[in-house]
Amino acid sequence: MIPPAETVHWLFATGFLVLGLCQLGETLVGSTVWERRRWRAYLWPATAFGMGLFMWPVMVFFTSSTLHMLAHGAWAQAMMLAGAAELGRVRGKLKDPRWELTVALALFVSGGALLVHEQNSWLFSRAAFLHHAIGWTAIAGSLFPLVRAFRPGSAPLRAGFAATMLAVAVLLYCDRSFAPIFGHLSQLAR
């Protein structure tokens, strides 16, 4: 009844793909054009919020270890918080630009939780490699919204954030249970 972990990863990869494409689209055409249709401004924060909401079932159904459960809970809350803060800003309920920091915080916390919950080494298996890679990508990527909180209009920072989301999406799509990475798979995982 519970889908394999890799299937869940692909579903969330699709969410990150949407997030990245929205950010990329806004970077390419500029915020003025992007927000000419009002709903577009809500697109990526609503997607992030929804992904956070859908992470809760992952938390309660994947309880193979306490560490996994807590990590999934951290992602659920981080994504909901980031999405909610951005929705509040778009709607005009939150005026302070420092609310942008919640996106940076969410990425940092998510990356940290990924690294802590993946107890295998980089080359243990493909899933382990991807967890490490996504964790560090998220931590590095958190710098883009962090700086953007102080330089709101910067297109390169938005592009960097979009690239982070797209990279996370690609990495998640690559996930397979117990697949080799660069031709290597630990004996323990065979």
Add this chain to the structure above:
Amino acid sequence: MRRLLGIGLVALTCLALPGSAWAHATLKRTSPDYRQQLERTPARVTLEFDQQVMVMPKSIQVFSATGRLLSLQPRLGKDPRVLEAPVRRLPRGAYTVRWQALSADGHVVSGVFTFGVRAPAPPPSEAYGAKGPTLRDHLVRWAYFVSLALLLGGLAFRLLVVRGNVSPAYERRFYRMAGIGVVATLEVGIVAFLLRAEDALQLPFERLLYGNLAAIANGTRFGLAFIAMTLGFAVVAALLFLGWLTDRRELLWAALLVGIGFASGLSLSGHSAVDAGSSWASELADWIHLTAGTIWLGSVVSLAVCVWPVAPELRREAFLRFSRLAIVLIALIVGAGIYLSVLRLPAVSDLWTAGYGRVLLVKLALVCLALAWGAIHHFVVRPLLERGPAPAGLVRSLAGEGAVGIAILLAAAILVDSQPPPAAPRSPAQAAQTP
């Protein structure tokens, strides 16, 4: 700033370290299965992991209900991912399997599950070795009740008492209170589940991190309630947020109804669902008792925290409307409470002879105090308010009533974690009359 940078660097270094050979195994399946009822003694107990593990002296231990060890030396199976231990002949009864395996990284992964031989298996929370609730469990459950009160009471007060448009200051306070309530409900729920898992697994914290929780999450009423309530209150959090974002009151109604609905998880997994004499009526009574109690307390807190300090224009109307609502809530609390007390205490003397009864006595004393306080508000303050301005010190009086309500929730938390006295055995004559 330097200090912050230093902390950041240390944190990054720690994250980089999860090391060159850290690898911990996950249990894929067991034989017998979780809580499986077998018709005959199994030849062995086997555990299958997702990767190779190393055997330890206590990798698989099978205990009887009295704690007798019935398993022999564990060993690796033909497949190095499988651990197995032969077992002696098992008589009819319930059995606990405590397992642990050494992963390649040196971390020990652990877990517990139960099975029965020609008898039903108990939930893992009642496995041999589990000690039952402690002070920490009482405090966590208390925090859960208070969180529910802030959430459900705040919402109900906003929708049933302060119905129309309100000042932005009140609205901000209301959303803060309900927001704290829903976040705390989720967080405290996770802590409560982990405490229960820790008790069942009997592991120190560092090993609990690698403990397998699946048997507790999927094999106990408490675990199923945790799953349902976590999902339900995540939806409530989303509805509450969307209500704030869009200023749509219908979403708050949806949040309140979903919240009340999922609060039933406590009633469906507690005494009212599993003890002798429990039925759908006891579950319903427990749910009504809990819901009415949390709404009453949350409403008192709303009056003291949201209305009085920042919305003087609402004070009179809110107090008078809440007085009417409180009568209904108190009737529900008292009616359901009396029914449940009669059900759980077979004899009146249990009130002072049994531990459960003594805690109930303390709770009843606190309820009487709260009722008296409420009566003063209803019969003395209310007529004064109808005639003129609010009497001085009313907000302190409301805060006092709220504090008593919070103390009642502590007594309720201890009651929920306590075992009611067993029903007295029937006399032979009574037994003979019953088919």
